[in-house]
Amino acid sequence: MGGASRGSAAALRSATGHSFLNQWPSAERLTSGPLLRKLRVAVIDLVTKGPTRALYARVMNANLASIMPQVVGVWCEAEGHDVSFVCYTGLEDLVEELPEKVDLLFIGAFTEAAFLAYALSNLFRSKGAVTVLGGPHARCYPEDARKYFDYVVGLTDQGVIHEVLQDCAPHRPMGLHLTAKRQPAALPGVRERWKFIEPTLRKSPVFKLVPMLGSLGCPYTCSFCIDSVVPYQPLDFGVLSDDLRFLRGKLRRPRVGWHDPNFGVRFDDYLNAIDAAVPPDTIDFIAESSLSLLSEPHLKRLKHSGFKVLLPGVESWYELGNKSRTGLNTGMDKVRQVSEHVNTILRYVPYVQTNFVLGLDSDAGEEPFELTKKFVDLTPGAFPGYSLLSAFGRAAPLNLQYQRANRVLPFPFHFLDNNHAMNVKPKNYSWRDFYDHVIGLTEYTFSWRAVAARFCAGRMMIPRFMNVVRAVSSEGSGRLRWYAQVRRRLDTDRGLRRYFEQETDELPDFYRHHVRSDLGPLWHWLPAGALDHDANAYRKAEEGQLPTA
Numbered sequence: 001m002g003g004a005s006r007g008s009a010a011a012l013r014s015a016t017g018h019s020f021l022n023q024w025p026s027a028e029r030l031t032s033g034p035l036l037r038k039l040r041v042a043v044i045d046l047v048t049k050g051p052t053r054a055l056y057a058r059v060m061n062a063n064l065a066s067i068m069p070q071v072v073g074v075w076c077e078a079e080g081h082d083v084s085f086v087c088y089t090g091l092e093d094l095v096e097e098l099p100e101k102v103d104l105l106f107i108g109a110f111t112e113a114a115f116l117a118y119a120l121s122n123l124f125r126s127k128g129a130v131t132v133l134g135g136p137h138a139r140c141y142p143e144d145a146r147k148y149f150d151y152v153v154g155l156t157d158q159g160v161i162h163e164v165l166q167d168c169a170p171h172r173p174m175g176l177h178l179t180a181k182r183q184p185a186a187l188p189g190v191r192e193r194w195k196f197i198e199p200t201l202r203k204s205p206v207f208k209l210v211p212m213l214g215s216l217g218c219p220y221t222c223s224f225c226i227d228s229v230v231p232y233q234p235l236d237f238g239v240l241s242d243d244l245r246f247l248r249g250k251l252r253r254p255r256v257g258w259h260d261p262n263f264g265v266r267f268d269d270y271l272n273a274i275d276a277a278v279p280p281d282t283i284d285f286i287a288e289s290s291l292s293l294l295s296e297p298h299l300k301r302l303k304h305s306g307f308k309v310l311l312p313g314v315e316s317w318y319e320l321g322n323k324s325r326t327g328l329n330t331g332m333d334k335v336r337q338v339s340e341h342v343n344t345i346l347r348y349v350p351y352v353q354t355n356f357v358l359g360l361d362s363d364a365g366e367e368p369f370e371l372t373k374k375f376v377d378l379t380p381g382a383f384p385g386y387s388l389l390s391a392f393g394r395a396a397p398l399n400l401q402y403q404r405a406n407r408v409l410p411f412p413f414h415f416l417d418n419n420h421a422m423n424v425k426p427k428n429y430s431w432r433d434f435y436d437h438v439i440g441l442t443e444y445t446f447s448w449r450a451v452a453a454r455f456c457a458g459r460m461m462i463p464r465f466m467n468v469v470r471a472v473s474s475e476g477s478g479r480l481r482w483y484a485q486v487r488r489r490l491d492t493d494r495g496l497r498r499y500f501e502q503e504t505d506e507l508p509d510f511y512r513h514h515v516r517s518d519l520g521p522l523w524h525w526l527p528a529g530a531l532d533h534d535a536n537a538y539r540k541a542e543e544g545q546l547p548t549a
């Protein structure tokens with residue numbers, strides 16, 4: 001890794017390596033010494049790329065809240081510090097919502113929100129704060145983030161947070177990179193995070209989703225995934241049961257979104273814990289799970305327990321057969337098998353989103369896109385979610401191979417959300433052909449014919465309408481407009497075409513203008529040079545070409 005897993009954090013790990021019900025070790029228990037200085041800590045969970053007034057953001061953004069920023073809040077309070085917490089949905093005035101004087105600011109951000117995070121760090125540093133970045137962007141691009149934060153944290157346990165709190169000093173021009181050796185063995189549950197969950201839920205007027213977690217890592221090894229190298233590890237099922245009971249006391253009919261990378265690996269233990277805690281079907285659950293875990297007996301059980309939305313990953317018609325239980329079947333055979341399976345799931349669960357990755361190296365020609373269209377026809381009740389192949393820095397070992405083959409483009413982070421840019425040059429397509437296929441598939445999937453078929457195939461009103469709304473909003477029509485714009489420019493905008501062909505690193509104005517407009521007033525706080533990053537930093541660090549301190 002680029003940074004050190006520093007000694008004292010490692011030494012403290014044993015203090016955090018077991019589970020605590022509603023009780024996190026205080027500063028004394030961690031250090032056997034008194035609190036040095038009571039800090040004014042602020043925690044910001046970024047669930048958007050910039051300020052917005054959009055209706056969709058008002059209704060939905062708070063439901064994208066992450067768990068870890070809330071966990072960090074609990075851990076900082078356990079050490080005796082004052083914590084202000086904001087889930088930033090794009091509507092809040094952060095300067096208004098946070099105290100005038102902040103000593104230490106934690107920001108949790110995805111890569112798509114990196115510029116917002118960099119701008120906020122700059123703004124709060126100018127007011128005297130020390131800043132810390134955590135979350136997917138920190139894990140994937142620590143080399144870049146260190147330029148704009150005093151600390152960049154990767155895997156985070158209570159020891160890492162303790163070390164930051166103890167040190168709490170500016171580290172400039174390059175921040176410190178801290179990372180735990182493995183995922184934490186335990187995390188504070190909903191009961192302890194409630195003081196941060198409740199105000200976040202208040203921002204979501206209609207649909208309120210409580211984020212929960214029962215496991216970390218995954219036993220599968222999908223080469224493009226961040227969890228392909230993180231061992232599967234269940235969290236304490238006792239905490240989970242307690243949280244579900246607690247939630248029933250707080251909300252009339254709670255909705256829980258499981259953030260487990262792959263829900264239900266220890267299926268019986270998990271479902272036993274849920275069923276022991278609350279009467280069947282009194283909480284609505286949403287989970288991402290692989291098809292291989294969704295056998296019919298498992299589906300019966302999931303329905304009984306109240307699962308309403310499942311998001312299985314299909315990813316590819318030519319790879320990852322173990323994950324979809326299709327073994328060596330590929331192509332049309334796999335389409336039929338997966339479609340039958342998803343139609344079975346739809347008999348038990350009202351809403352299913354099937355996830356696909358477009359542009360994998362195993363894809364060539366029009367066949368993969370045509371197969372996905374066949375799947376759309378054969379499985380009209382499922383909502384297909386498409387992601388363009390993206391190499392998020394250090395996220396997956398496969399990214400090293402892309403970087404070694406010089407196939408990674410330096411698209412600004414703002415566009416790395418699986419859709420607005422594909423930062424890996426396709427192996428078997430020209431850019432123009434690739435975008436033609438993506439546009440063809442998107443048009444097909446969100447054509448009125450397909451939208452109507454999806455509506456009719458749905459069994460319940462809310463899922464049926466959800467599918468229509470998603471088709472006519474940013475996911476369907478919005479993406480189509482964007483892809484069409486990029487495709488047009490590949491013909492008409494020479495600078496953009498040269499950028500795609502890696503003949504120049506000069507960022508096309510088209511992208512710069514979008515960042516500027518999305519950041520609004522915060523554009524002025526974006527540090528100079530932040531729009532550019534080294535797309536090969538992971539490879540260079542591995543080859544010892546970058547400083548590691």
Ligand code: B12
Pocket residue numbers: 046047048063064065066067068069072106107108109110111112132133134135136137139140153154155156157182183184213216224225226227258259260261288392395416417418419
């Ligand atoms: C659950 C999940 C979601 C959920 C919940 C999102 C959320 N806000 O947390 C939903 C479905 C909403 C979602 C949406 C998206 N997701 Co998502 N999601 C995941 C998933 C499966 C698990 C993440 C998780 O919560 N793990 C549990 C936590 C406890 O562990 P962790 O993530 O490893 O975090 C550790 C450290 O990073 C650190 N940490 C994490 N956050 C913070 C915050 C602070 C302040 C600190 C100090 C530390 C810290 O502590 C943790 C413990 O070590 C991952 C894939 C994976 N297998 O990890 C993708 C993943 C995070 N998602 C990804 C993407 C791209 C997206 C979307 C952009 C997809 C899209 N086009 O819509 C959106 C963005 C949503 C948003 N802006 O909030 C990418 C992120 C890549 C990147 N660098 O940005 C991932 C890695 C998948 C991938 N492609 O490889 N996602």
Ligand code: SF4
Pocket residue numbers: 218219220221222225226227228261262290313323
């Ligand atoms: S099954 Fe899902 S979480 Fe597991 S490695 Fe594959 S993509 Fe990642």
